[in-house]
Amino acid sequence: MKKIKIGIVGGTGYTGVELLRMLVIHPHAEIVAITSRGEVGQSVQNLFPSLRGLIDIEFTDPADTDLTRCDVVFFATPNGIAMQQARELLDKGVRLIDLAADFRIKDVNTWEKWYGMKHACPELIAEAVYGLPEMNRDIIRDARLIANPGCYPTAVQLGFMPLLESGVIDSGYLIADAKSGVSGAGRKAEVSSLLAEAGDNFKAYGVSGHRHLPEIRQGLSIMAKKQVELTFTPHLLPMIRGIHATLYARLNANIDLQDLFESRYEGEKFVDVLPKGSHPETRSVRGSNQCRIAIHQPQESNIVVVLSVIDNLVKGAAGQAIQNMNIMFSLPEDAGLNVVPLLP
């Protein structure tokens, strides 16, 4: 079987090195180019010694790199980069998976407001497919342009999906209290992400408004088939990887919630509904593409509490991107993604 020729734009961040970690052992993948403005000429294994002996390639200048020979290009870049190159690559027949936010939000005004820039190719937004396989598998297959979901949005949407699709909760008062490891902030030199600042510490941030709010709200509203009201509170955990979303909603029906979730996710390789009464731990998915979910109805109240955990860098970023690639190229959906979580 011919290998898929892969390009990675912006390979020096955490989603970049995660793509590499999984692609170097992917049976059908061949990395033909990896770019970085800051590390031109540097070998990948020098920058990331964890990859020594596994990949023999250098970072190249994006300006000098011909990505049109790729079958698919991953953008592991900051927001606002993929949209500048998407048109040209698509025209040359290259498929594109953007791990940033450029194509996630369908309403361009909303996007421009939250991301603080003008969109470079609004005409492609409609075509872009939101790459949450458990929601959009069928249209991912033929997509040319994938908007890979954000990390918080993945954990929150998978947790609310069965409830909203089946209409058993009051969509007018949803709460997502979400906690993320610091790798979610990226490999950027910022005081607030220092070990001496974020370590041994816990805080909320962006309570008045976080960029993932409109993305989550858009997805939940599609599931509910009406506008939902959501309060989304992100928090920063003193650890590297992992998202834990604690979701609250008011039930408006008497239903077997465990059965609802198990039925909805039957056959899904990367969503694992835990037995009743479970409390999923972030470490149970560390390094893997799994999302694990547990459902609670505390004290026989009419409140449902959903606990949803992912590895923000895998199911919340690079792993889901590869899952999307596998679907697009008719590969087994878990090709290259059979990493056993690292516990302890």
Next chain:
Amino acid sequence: MKKIKIGIVGGTGYTGVELLRMLVIHPHAEIVAITSRGEVGQSVQNLFPSLRGLIDIEFTDPADTDLTRCDVVFFATPNGIAMQQARELLDKGVRLIDLAADFRIKDVNTWEKWYGMKHACPELIAEAVYGLPEMNRDIIRDARLIANPGCYPTAVQLGFMPLLESGVIDSGYLIADAKSGVSGAGRKAEVSSLLAEAGDNFKAYGVSGHRHLPEIRQGLSIMAKKQVELTFTPHLLPMIRGIHATLYARLNANIDLQDLFESRYEGEKFVDVLPKGSHPETRSVRGSNQCRIAIHQPQESNIVVVLSVIDNLVKGAAGQAIQNMNIMFSLPEDAGLNVVPLLP
């Protein structure tokens, strides 16, 4: 000024060593006895080298220790111990501050259900004063028996108090999503509290029901002057100290929330209302008796989000106990409690 003679029962746990940390520099305190069944004859500074040179006393056997010469005795013991000795000590004129849960819940049936044992002196429950100074300062002053609040209950109640007292929220749907460092589990040999288990990891626990739920519900209902409905979800943080409570409620009035909180806590030495838009960090209270609170109303919705942080071992345990002692003995409320938080 004569020093207060202090006894500590169960001085080898985290609340015990915290009492010591603050009492050894308290200008009006003299520790005359400290007991431990497991460490009889051991010097305190051997067990806790952080106290070397600061205290010259040994752990004694509780059975052999005459606590009646104390003015006040702190019980830093597991649940169910203080209630066995309270009657005798009170009869001898010794005042008592229980850092465990024996006297926190007024309804004895509720207490026995949640704590899984028969109460040894139900007749004292009515007399016991719930030691949350910001709520009960006046009755603490003359109390013989203080039920020192739990750590989660302290953070949650201080966060909801101004809202419930003023009646501006719907008390029928309150959510407290709370996160605690592992020292809350105590200095007990348990696999689940190992660094290799709880480190680099995050999870909820006790979602179906946690012992602090009835305690919090009782306090909030007093504030609201009616029964409140509360969903309480505790989580375990991969760090040692600190509680962060994220509180959600629906507003039923249009009011300046910042002003409401600032007025309510004016003059309080240990509750600090942060400027609008703030996100309190647990480290900003590390080692200190402060509670810091910020109020948000995200996206101009009718949802109020309160962020409340304390050090679970200080304002959530030993510090608050000393604050109560100071009130009981007419000392300055912050005597011995002027520890500057350790940051970073």
Next chain:
Amino acid sequence: MKKIKIGIVGGTGYTGVELLRMLVIHPHAEIVAITSRGEVGQSVQNLFPSLRGLIDIEFTDPADTDLTRCDVVFFATPNGIAMQQARELLDKGVRLIDLAADFRIKDVNTWEKWYGMKHACPELIAEAVYGLPEMNRDIIRDARLIANPGCYPTAVQLGFMPLLESGVIDSGYLIADAKSGVSGAGRKAEVSSLLAEAGDNFKAYGVSGHRHLPEIRQGLSIMAKKQVELTFTPHLLPMIRGIHATLYARLNANIDLQDLFESRYEGEKFVDVLPKGSHPETRSVRGSNQCRIAIHQPQESNIVVVLSVIDNLVKGAAGQAIQNMNIMFSLPEDAGLNVVPLLP
């Protein structure tokens, strides 16, 4: 190809779950039995949710479990267990890999002194092969009984080996300053391993004498072909996985050290000599069977400083055990061991 039938004795500790993590994706392995006294009847994936969907087997009682149908049995037990069952299994033709210390030390008196018990089958000690493949690959191949090296001994011996074999250092004054993550202490309920004790903290331990000292000294003396003098200082790191050994010796020859190490380890799949001037990080081997080594000669002195890192649970335990199994059964040495380190 017929799969190797594998039994695991004591599968609930960290080396047990590590064996499982790697064996469930090993192409030639079939786990036929896993025992635990404490978890009889419990399914493996209930205890370790990270393995959900990957293994469908329950812990059985060691007393009721017929291990003689296995080709090989791993003992992931405390010290003193394997030696009680070794004779019987070997007699039935089962090969045995002990991850504990029962067969590591050739001198039975030394062993009994350091491990504080009588050896149950001293007659097997001579036959047992010390399972450090880079040293003993040829005799591992045909061994019936493997003494899998300790974690510290693996990191220290691989770091000193080229120097001692070539005789370029003074073997009369070797120093190994070693630091380990807390998983090295095992999945045992002990106060000293609590996150609230071992987290955010660093200390040495066992400075006057640690059980790994005689094991390391034995190995180094074989390399040096004479008795070496070694000071070995273990320390506890506030993290879960990883050992970093910092080794000091006085050079007695003028030699290209980088070349010496690269030549010695040429072709070794699991020893990686880093470029000159490197500082290996423990995370660069997290979850993998690699040992990474860097050599320094600071300030042009005659002191050589070797930095050697491994994952204590992999190359320092379960991974090396599987490497030994692969050699014993003529499989590719890296079968099942191609895990890419998890970074960040």
Next chain:
Amino acid sequence: MKKIKIGIVGGTGYTGVELLRMLVIHPHAEIVAITSRGEVGQSVQNLFPSLRGLIDIEFTDPADTDLTRCDVVFFATPNGIAMQQARELLDKGVRLIDLAADFRIKDVNTWEKWYGMKHACPELIAEAVYGLPEMNRDIIRDARLIANPGCYPTAVQLGFMPLLESGVIDSGYLIADAKSGVSGAGRKAEVSSLLAEAGDNFKAYGVSGHRHLPEIRQGLSIMAKKQVELTFTPHLLPMIRGIHATLYARLNANIDLQDLFESRYEGEKFVDVLPKGSHPETRSVRGSNQCRIAIHQPQESNIVVVLSVIDNLVKGAAGQAIQNMNIMFSLPEDAGLNVVPLLP
């Protein structure tokens, strides 16, 4: 008693906020100015919420701030700043304590080589007093200009001092294997200090040469009264505060080491010699100005192993600076420094 008027130059780093943490409760200190180029006009308690209610002052522009009204000025700045202002301040009668390295090394060529810049006032170097009170208390008293020791140098020198002064070790082969928390790298936005990089990880750095090497060598040589040979290996710990130095030397005399250390440090308030066989923990000095030391002679060899721990930000920086100030102004040496270590 008149309060000492204090200025702080560069108050936004970790040594700056540590100075503030201790000075705001110092009975004889009054902070009259604090400067920062980056935070002009910002209130101190906004930047450091841990200090809310404790200090009411704003950062001012160094260019606009008259420091000549101060009795003493602390420079909590990067290397190379204090030397540019020292002459002027001294001429105006202001005493100066530099927490950076400008005046630590007596040989200006050595300094310029290691710090990579031209020294701005070499004529002051001879006058500057190296502020290690346990070594130089008498000359600190009258000093105008204090070179506050580095963090590693403090831990290493206090550990070796009794041995070198008494001549009982071979000064030709000293090893200092030192480990530091990340706050030692300062409050600077650097990728290598991110929680996602330095957390859950351990590595050596600067093995070929670290700036603290010449400083330590200078101090040890003064103690030994001859040039010592030292190998110094710094490592980065995945935690915020604390240094642990593990020191190795060959004994050339038969002597009671415990007694040697206890005698040498008798009466010292901030050096605590632990009982024989102890293993000091970094947390036992967390937040305090203590240095705790234990001495070992493993396996009755002729190797002495000294374990020395400090809080790098306190005894290794701000606390020692205040200790120096107290000596200079004839205050009790522990004024403002009676912070009980925070454990757990």
